[in-house]
Amino acid sequence: MAAPCAALGRACVRGFVWKGPANNSALGCLSTSSWRRNYTVxxxxxxxxxxxxxxxxxxxxYRxxxxxxxxKEVNEQFAINLIEEQPVNESDSRIVSCDGGGGALGHPKVYINLTETQNRLSW
Structure with a gap:
């Protein structure tokens, strides 16, 4: 699960990314991020x-x-597109876990065994 921007030390507003101080501005420069979700079918x-x-x-x-x-109702949020938007998490450990985000909408804790590829662990 991706960490929220506040946890990464960046100020974010949906659709905007903090770029740091620019042009002697105390607040810095906010610009639109490079990705946009496509809501068309x-x-x-x-x-x-x-x-x-x-x-x-x-x-x-006849069908x-x-x-x-x-x-005809079609789910416009295809799982393959949602998975593609998630950032890759790197780990130094061979075993990682996911707690499901907690709360009633989460899932039980899951442990994932990783495989080692080219001196790096990935999943």
Whole structure:
């Protein structure tokens, strides 16, 4: 899990990253960060949303009967994209653990055995 900006000693506002003092300003310069989450979903020629697996039905496909009178709902936050946004954590230990973030929305503590690759441990 990524550490919050305050824990890293940087002041952050969502969408902005602290760049340090600049132009004799006491507060420093805030600029937009380099990444942006894409909230769009691909749409087929017929106007139907395409899922992360590329599933789209033809205009006369019998499987479209379950969407009669309503629109097909597609989760726009694909897991592969969310995982890609997480930073890589490096460790000097061979065994690391994750406590799940705590609270009711977390998960039990999990221990992860790492493999050694090129004098560095990664997972």
């Amino acid at each position: 691909k749409v087929s020629v017929t106007g139907e949303k395409i899922t992360h697996t590329g599933q789209v039905f033809d205009e006369h496909d 479209k009967v379950r969407f009669v009178g309503r629109q």
